[in-house]
Amino acid sequence: MDTWDIFAIIGTVSFALQGGLIAMEKKYDLFAVYLFGLLTSFGGGALQHVLIGGSDYQLWNQERLFLVAMISITVVILFPKPE
Template sequence: MAWDIMNMIAVMAFAFSGAIVAMSERYDFFGTYMLGIATAFAGGIIRNIALDVPVVHVWEQGIFFYVAVTIITIAYFFPKSWVMFMDRWNVYTDAVGLSAFAVGGAMFALEQGFPLGGVMFASLLTGVGGGITRDVLAQRRPMVLHQEIYAVWAMGAGFVAGMGWLDLDSVIQMYGLFIVILCLRLLSFHMGWHLRFRDFYRM
């Protein structure tokens, strides 16, 4: 149940993020739904393909699919001023999706019996896959490639889980890891932390 709730949080955050980006780029009705759904589910699909695990198709996601569609529908009827405001602050919904999916990806890999490297890889792909898909389809530079520290936090969630430092069967510890990754991502955004080593040479 706790894992389902974590996935639900991630799906809602990324579906909303994808819909907002689509509308800010003036996508039509169909395009908004496609981008929202792709953002919500691409990470898990990419992860399963990379790990050679059976892929659960989007239309087989059950309640998660219907929740994503509902969130996109609500966002689609936002006034234009709301859309522009949400797009400027989309980093927050993106951070929620990144953190929740990174933890969910780690849990998935652990359940499949993958070693540390596989757990970190699953966290990375699940956490950033949806955001990359959203940005590429919207013809934007993916956040993971140019903005503040992003993918490292997803890998960090996988590292902590894969090392066995946390018991993800514990709801408190699982959500504690989610909150830590979320705070680190937002902190790196507000503090302007980057992985561009050339910036250190200029100091």
């Protein structure tokens, strides 16, 4: 694992947490919390990947980052921020 992988994990966690927290603040259901968390964590990267002409295989072959995002969103659900 090199430095860029660590930066990708940090970015994925931060954007997944951000999307999940915003969805929870809006009082969306569980599906929407996961959806918004995944959209914010992968949406910008996917758009960038498409614009630079990357292959579809690289775009969908990110199991580690997907797992990191799902764990981050689950942490947001289990430990919501106090109001």
